[in-house]
Amino acid sequence: MKQDIRKQTVPQLTDWLKQHGEQGFRAKQIHEWLWKKSAQSFEQMSNLSVQTRALLAEHFEIRSLSVHQEQRSNDGTIKSSFQLYDGNLVEGVLIPALRHDDQDRMTACVSSQVGCSLTCKFCATGYMDRKRNLDAAEIYDQVVAIDRQAKQNYDVPLSNIVYMGMGEPLLNYKNVLESVDRITSPTGLGMSPKRITVSTAGIAKMIRQLGDDQVKFNLALSLHAANDTKRDTIMPINESNTLEALGDALSYFYQKTGTRITFEYILFYNFNDTLQDAQELWRFTKRVPAKVNIIEYNPIAEANFKSTDPQTLDKFAGYLDSKGVIVNVRRSRGKDIDAACGQLAGKEKGTVKQTV
Known part of the structure; x- marks a missing residue:
């Protein structure tokens, strides 16, 4: 070979x-x-x-990936199924800006593993087996392919990259960091590391390692509950990486890097959307300088969760705002093509659905 x-x-x-x-x-x-x-x-x-x-x-x-299938959402989001050299499939997403005053913002959401070894109950990828890690070149290739889509469809290059696709990035630590190096190096794509966000379900040991390595990119924690009992229920990784351990690791990361943390929080109806939940989240954000992204839940066939209602969401966000927390409400993109947060599953489809 x-x-x-x-x-x-x-x-x-x-x-x-x-x-x-x-x-x-x-x-x-x-x-x-x-x-x-x-x-x-x-x-x-x-x-x-x-x-x-x-x-x-x-x-x-040169083991380049290829675009296997491509789907376009009503909102302009483009989801791609990428075929790897060994036939495995992963998914990546191009997310163009919606706001008129931010039309140069083009975000690539990339995958780091084929499948996932974690079993988050609300995430389609969590119901897959982890087949293998992606190497640095395969992650890099997703960025190149999505950048090409941005230029072809919107005449604008990529501005941001989020490692929020299939897989847990910190369980593919070496390749993820090498891919960031290739993307940001002057001998590579030359993007700023401040335009890159790596999202984790919470591996305390590896968050500390990021601090020791003094990484320059942004870090996001998929939190979704700020008490251990609820988080254990939806994210089994919390049983071995408790909120106390994660809080300590995040404080260490901030001490080493000076980079503010982003907490991602999906509001599930009648599960983690009460004012008490908001209070617990507020207390957790006091551990480290942070902002909160409240995310709309995107239904998947494997789970019975529902997104909270708009009134409850407004009260939840309003409480955090009243406590001085920087809070953003993120609306889902690409829902109609299963491209939204938590919906990537790498399933081969018989036909390419085009919705324009």
């Missing part, structure tokens, strides 16, 4: 080229083609000789 050339470092590639009678400086040119210009074939590497390209093609391959 040919080697995946994107797993080669520049020094490794330099040595390999020299061993095969090629000039070592070509390694940097190849690296630029792979990570800055996002080449998907050796034929695209036009400043290499035909012989060099043939040599590379003989020994290496």
